[in-house]
Amino acid sequence: MPSGRRHSYGGGSSPGTASSYSTSTPKYRFSPAATTDKSNSFVRWISGIFISCFTPPDAVSSKAFDDSEHSVRSRRSSTGSVQRHYGNNNAKETENQNQRFTFDEINEATKNFSPSFRIGQGGFGTVYKAKLRDGSTVAIKRAKKSLHDERQGAEFMSEIQTLSQVTHLSLVRYYGYLVHNDEKLLIVEYVPNGTLRDHLDCKEGKILDMATRLDIATDIAHAITYLHMYTQPPLIHRDIKSSNILLTENFRAKVADFGFARLAPDSESGATHVSTQVKGTAGYLDPEYLTTYQLTDKSDVYSFGVLLVELLTGRRPIELHREQKERITIRWGIKKFTSGDTISVLDPKLQRSPANNLALEKVLEMAFQCLAPTRGSRPTMKKCSEILWGIRKDYRELLHTSL
Numbered sequence: 001m002p003s004g005r006r007h008s009y010g011g012g013s014s015p016g017t018a019s020s021y022s023t024s025t026p027k028y029r030f031s032p033a034a035t036t037d038k039s040n041s042f043v044r045w046i047s048g049i050f051i052s053c054f055t056p057p058d059a060v061s062s063k064a065f066d067d068s069e070h071s072v073r074s075r076r077s078s079t080g081s082v083q084r085h086y087g088n089n090n091a092k093e094t095e096n097q098n099q100r101f102t103f104d105e106i107n108e109a110t111k112n113f114s115p116s117f118r119i120g121q122g123g124f125g126t127v128y129k130a131k132l133r134d135g136s137t138v139a140i141k142r143a144k145k146s147l148h149d150e151r152q153g154a155e156f157m158s159e160i161q162t163l164s165q166v167t168h169l170s171l172v173r174y175y176g177y178l179v180h181n182d183e184k185l186l187i188v189e190y191v192p193n194g195t196l197r198d199h200l201d202c203k204e205g206k207i208l209d210m211a212t213r214l215d216i217a218t219d220i221a222h223a224i225t226y227l228h229m230y231t232q233p234p235l236i237h238r239d240i241k242s243s244n245i246l247l248t249e250n251f252r253a254k255v256a257d258f259g260f261a262r263l264a265p266d267s268e269s270g271a272t273h274v275s276t277q278v279k280g281t282a283g284y285l286d287p288e289y290l291t292t293y294q295l296t297d298k299s300d301v302y303s304f305g306v307l308l309v310e311l312l313t314g315r316r317p318i319e320l321h322r323e324q325k326e327r328i329t330i331r332w333g334i335k336k337f338t339s340g341d342t343i344s345v346l347d348p349k350l351q352r353s354p355a356n357n358l359a360l361e362k363v364l365e366m367a368f369q370c371l372a373p374t375r376g377s378r379p380t381m382k383k384c385s386e387i388l389w390g391i392r393k394d395y396r397e398l399l400h401t402s403l
């Protein structure tokens, strides 16, 4: 149920997933019309964020995954620390004492990957839910055996290496991985309540109220802040979007899908960016990254800004079925915001109330800072977390006093 097309230009591969934006948009081009409101400098300034038309750059060769080569096995110990085992994939027996999962167990738990255990499908492959012998329920991401195995393998290893480094309440927890013949399996925490996009679409039946949306935004901000500031080395997620946000039973958010995560530039060495092929999802991509191929943590900040607008309006970042001026949700939102008509962008499923209106105004103000065309003008994720924390506090107080 991806909410957008993923750009993965490595190896000249075809798009990973079907799009819910449109099935008739070739090559991920989008050409938002320039704003006609010449008097509005803010809108003109922000309109620079849109790429009128882009073509995927030539792929930089991605790191190949070779089954015959050495691989990294990681798992968390009971203390939460990460244990790594470097070894040949074929030497499974010799490492069994360090492995929590076996292929037989996973195969048995999913009844040979029966469709009845399938819970999702993404660019990486199919996701299954399984109950293991110890009683725990996990999500199993099974890499598809695609023709583009090199890219798949690199993405798989990228996800493993990233996941194995991180532990945060608002990040999907990694348990381990398995390579068995041509099968590549990733075993992660099962998050039971669907994706944020599902909930914004009301697929799960419940409307997310404003308090819950503010909690979700704060959780996501904390998770990304953690990646940017508190992992060593720092990490850039690179694919922040609503279908990568999973919800718990209590409607708290967990950021998933680290397949594209990339090590952040080492600030101690003076580097300010990582040069890389462009990856991410249409509608969420930082325009500066798109044009320069220079990735920084501010690319996540940009995607987070898009996500915030989505969270408050309920709309997808790109809605091609709408009239021209409303197709690019952030452009439409910014225009409404700058013309003093912010309230009209509030998700129609949400009640208009003083507390909701104020939260909308404040969150959008911050979102548009995240969407600044150049990274230098965007706040850090830490700053976003602090601002959101304050907005949530004020919201709760206002709600309380108006009762």
Ligand SMILES: Nc1ncnc2c1ncn2[C@@H]1O[C@H](COP(=O)(O)OP(=O)(O)OP(=O)(O)O)[C@@H](O)[C@H]1O
Residues within 6 Å of the ligand: 001, 002, 004, 005, 006, 016, 017, 119, 120, 121, 122, 123, 124, 125, 126, 127, 139, 141, 172, 188, 189, 190, 191, 192, 194, 195, 243, 244, 246, 256, 257
């Ligand atoms: N840990 C998990 N717990 C519960 N459900 C999950 C989990 N991981 C994925 N899913 C489900 O499987 C679906 C596919 O997930 P996956 O991460 O493979 O792709 P995606 O993020 O939806 O798409 P894309 O490949 O475009 O990023 C998700 O939308 C979600 O419904």
